[in-house]
Amino acid sequence: MPISGVVIKCQMERLGELERELHRPGSVEISNVLGDGSLIAVIESASLEEEISLVKNIMAVQGVLDVRVAYHNFEDQLMAE
Amino acid sequence: MSGAEEETKRVSRRHFLKGSLALPLALTVAGGLLTVPSLRRADARGFYLRPPGALAEKCFLGACIRCGKCVQACPYRAIRLAETDAGVAIGTPFIIAREEPCQLCTDLPCIKSCPSGALDKGVTEVEKVRMGTAVIIDRENCLSIRGLRCEVCYRNCPLIDRAITIEPRHNPRTGVHTIMEPVVHRDKCVGCGICEKSCVREQPVIVVQRTPLPQQDAYEF
Amino acid sequence: MALSRRDFLKASAAAAALAAATGGRLGATDVHAAEGGIRWGKAPCRFCGTGCGVLVGVKDGRIVATKGDPAAPVNKGLNCIKGYFLSKVLYGKDRLTKPLIRKGNKMVEASWDEAMDLIASKFRESIAKHGPDSVAMFGSGQWTVFEGYAAAKLFKAGIGTNNIEPNARFCMASAVTGFMTTFNSDEPMGCYDDLDLGDTYFLWGANMAECHPVLFSRLIDNRLKNPKVKIIDFGTRFTRTSQMADKYIRFNPQTDLALLNAIAHIIVRDRLYDENFIRKHVVFKKGKTNIGYGLEDKFKFADDPKPMTFDEYREFLKPYTPEYVSKLSGVPAKTIEEVARLYADKSRKVNSLWTMGFNQHVRGTWVNNLVYNVHLLTGKICKPGENPMSLTGQPSACGTAREVGTFTHRLPADMVVMNEEHRKKAAEIWGVPAEKIPAKPTYHATEMFRALDRGDIKVLWVQVTNPFQSAPNLSRYRKGARKGGDRFIIVSDIYPTRSTELADVVLPSASWVEKEGFFGNAERRGQQWFKMVEPPGEARNDLWQTMELARRLGHGNLFPYKYVEKEMFEEYRKFTLGQGKDLAPYEAYTKARGLRWPVVNGKETLWRYTEGYDPYVKAGEGVKFYKNKPNDYKAVIWARPYEPAAEAPDRQYPFWLCTGRVLEQWHTGTMTGRVPELKRAYGGAVCEIHPEDAKRLKVKHGDKVRVTSRRGSIVLTADLRGRGKAEKGNVFVAFFDENKMINELCIDAYCPISGEPDYKKCAVKLEKA
Secondary structure, three states: OOEEEEEEEEOHHHHHHHHHHHOEOOOEEEEEEOOOOEEEEEEEOOOHHHHHHHHHHHHHOOOEEEEEEEEEEOHHHHHHO | OOHHHHHHHHHHHHHHOOOOOHHHHHHHHHHHHHHHHHHHOOOOOOOOOOOOOEOOHHHHHHHOOOOOHHHHHOOOOOEEEOOHHHOOOOOOEEEOOOOOOOOOOOOOHHHHHOOOOOEOOOOOOHHHOOOOEEEEOOHHHOOOOOOOEOOHHHHHOOOEOOOEEEEEEEEOOOOOEEEEEEEEOOOOOOOOOHHHHHOOOOOOOEEEEOOOOOOOOOOOO | OOHHHHHHHHHHHHHHHHHHHOOOOOOOOHHHHHHOOOEEEEEEOOOOOOOOEEEEEEEOOEEEEEEEOOOOOOOOOOOEHHHHOHHHHOOOOOOOOOOEEEEOOEEEEOOHHHHHHHHHHHHHHHHHHHOHHHEEEEEOOOOOHHHHHHHHHHHHHHHOOOOEEEHHHHOOHHHHHHHHHHHOOOOOOOOOHHHHHOOEEEEEOOOHHHHOHHHHHHHHHHHHHOOOOEEEEEEOEEOHHHHHOOEEEEOOOOOHHHHHHHHHHHHHHOOOOOHHHHHHHEEEEEOOOOOOOOOOOOOOOOOOOEEEOHHHHHHHHOOOOHHHHHHHHOOOHHHHHHHHHHHHOOOOOEEEEEOHHHHOOOOHHHHHHHHHHHHHHHOOOOEOOEOEEEOOOOOOHHHHHHHHHOOOOEEOOOEEOOOHHHHHHHHHHHOOOHHHOOOOOOOOHHHHHHHHHHOOOOEEEEEOOOHHHHOOOHHHHHHHHOOOOOOEEEEEEOOOOOOHHHOOEEEEEOOHHHOOEEEEOOOOEEEEEOOOOOOOOOOEOHHHHHHHHHHHOOOHHHOOOOOHHHHHHHHHHHHHOOOOOOOOOHHHHHHOOOEEOOOEOOEOOOOOOEOOOOOOOOOOOOEOOOOOHHHOOOEEEEEOOOOOOOOOOOOOOOEEEEEEOOOOOOOOOOOHHHOHHHHHHOOOOEEEEOHHHHHHOOOOOOOEEEEEOOOOEEEEEEEOOOOOEEOOOEEEEEOOOOOOOHHHOOOOOEOOOOOOEOOOOEEEEEEEO
């Protein structure tokens, strides 16, 4: 099960709303809100494919400017291959 | 206390205190913070920069006997062994380009030292090495693409004018200058990571990623 | 997966993402920097002679950001990678913040009063015992106009010695003597607009791609727009400039003299010259030959110019046949013919650009003369888009060293101490008796350090430069500086350097926007800036330091200003008015993004000596070299022969050594070396070797090689894959690295006319280390 840490760049005005909107315990957990308009989130998913689609979905949310992966763990994935 | 510090505390409270993982946590916080992201953020699909001549990842994991000989052979200490927090089979060799990239020694001592064949002895010339491919992952933050005279990655490329070339084009913003864009050529880039190390941005905008496989199609140019 | 493991991974993920977002520094406070509250001011870049404009962002008394100034005509908002990191160069951890006085082997913190008292007492003592020529000042082309002006005034009009020199002597003195001997006025007729307007560019010994990055990007853009544009790079080393040029022509070191004469030979032989232009604007002259190399102490040279006719000049050129010069230079005769025809092509707008390959040359003045010859023969000069252009490497080599005249023989605005009229005029503006200014020049830079070594100079003050890394034959002068006796060395700088380590007193200086300043760039553009931040600790402006010494020596009356910078500038400006070097009132510079002199009635001059552009040229005159009164307002074509280098490879030392710069580091690296990003991008000097030479020596890329000359020896990493490709029999090493001081190997031979040393040619041997 891949786990990622991502930085979500948001429009300043929408930062508060997005923090609530994007937070989905068990898949997307917002851990930090930064002063420069970034959200720090941890993404958990069942597979790489699911994770990629999760990131894509976040990217599509209005007010989200950019999503960058800063950390990715996929150890289990490798073992499974 | 600044906002960021407070937020760090929040992270600690929420997650770190739950577990009993003080040591790896310390590793992650001190230095690991920079190393782990630069190892992984290059490619969310789980790409590791392996030493020159490494077999395809799955075969490599099978063939590598975790002896650490390549680590000893590397005069630049670029090759290191994966530790527990690296998220990969412990003890396999890898390179964190941003910290110490492969300097592409002419005689490739790491390959020579490998007893198991995990590093392919058939690779005898640096031009034949394929560790990965450099990619400019963040064009907006690339100073050269923004028109500044940077091109540090290009000038540091050991295969300068082959693996990276400069594609000049008119800069419409000033009207009289040239944008000198570094362009990576996949067929020549060996993936040593020297460009990634030398990038002057806080987060490198050029990083080594897994070399994309050629795709077959029925169309010919 | 165990829950704890999973939690750990999640925490790591969050922490890593946080680190990525905050740049790895938890608790980063600059997250809020973007939120405003930044005050922006204009300044020219601190580095090379290009003179890019930058906007400096200040918040809470600190520079927090810089950006290229979109309103600056030179760079229009762009910078090179050094300029990009300007905000960091002042904030190295080891900034000097307190005066230091040597006590034995230790440097001990002292108050400004203690330090200045000590310095003043040493000056007084030395002057009383050994006369005013026993004290000296060594400054640089990084001095602001005010700093250079105050130092020149104090030494020439106060202390009464011509012992003042800039490191510009190491850098473009040959350009000065080239301009003076050909046109009788320093600095170029053209400007950077020629980079946009011409179509044929010859680069001579200039790695513009790395050393004038923003100008090069302008030149390349011209070619992108106009397919006719050709860039031809003459060099002894394949550089990034060669890579982007249309043609790279490699020649054997020193043979540029012969090549330029061969080009003139063909132009004259085939009557490709502009007869009308020659008749109206040119005289021919020859000078002494076999003029020596200045290797012995107290070497003296005076040229003895003799007029000659065009026919005699034609005779002089006879031996420089393409075939003969081809053998000498290694350039095919056919190529020389082609190049000459390109130079003479009436449908082409031809420019020559050069830097240290010409200037750092034992015949530097000659080779400058020779390139003007070609432009004068063809009449391709003083026209928009068609000019010879000498580029400079320091931010105010032109504005301060050359225009203010901080050389031993110079006074402001092209005047010299040897000329009685000039001394009178200077003395009048400075308010001192004319006898005060000594009529004889003393030491030029190399001779100054020789005099220090011999003990003829006792007290030396170094400001804004690093001669104990940058001088040639460095070991001799470093040892000389520490010989003891009455020697006393003061170094003002912002960081510990290879020069401060030899000093008896180290003074902490303010830099760049920590003080009000004025620089003049290579296209005659003067640029002013205001002080924007306080210098750290007790660091103080070099201008204040000089005036403080003046006050303590009883010369305080030379600096009677309230608003020092402005009033000093207005005083200096008096030298320039009516001389074709007119500067605008100070006010004007505070508003403009620089102005190119002569500025007459508020209008700057793009092309000098040219009707319609230069207000000194009357209607109907077309072109007039109005500064050259001694030669009937004509420019001089000089018959200057080929003569060999001071030291050439032989069996014992079989390689040529050339030194120079790289894009990421500037000069001796004291500023750029404090920027971690630049250090990572190019951290240490390496030795470029041709792969075939390396193979013979059994040296691989990355191996250590020992490079040895008759003067020094150094171990470097061999570079066979680098950005610069050495030609066979040549090696190249950059000089910025304070841990690998290549100048220890350089020969201190110099051009007898300019006094500029040849850093580009000496003989070395290589061994695998």
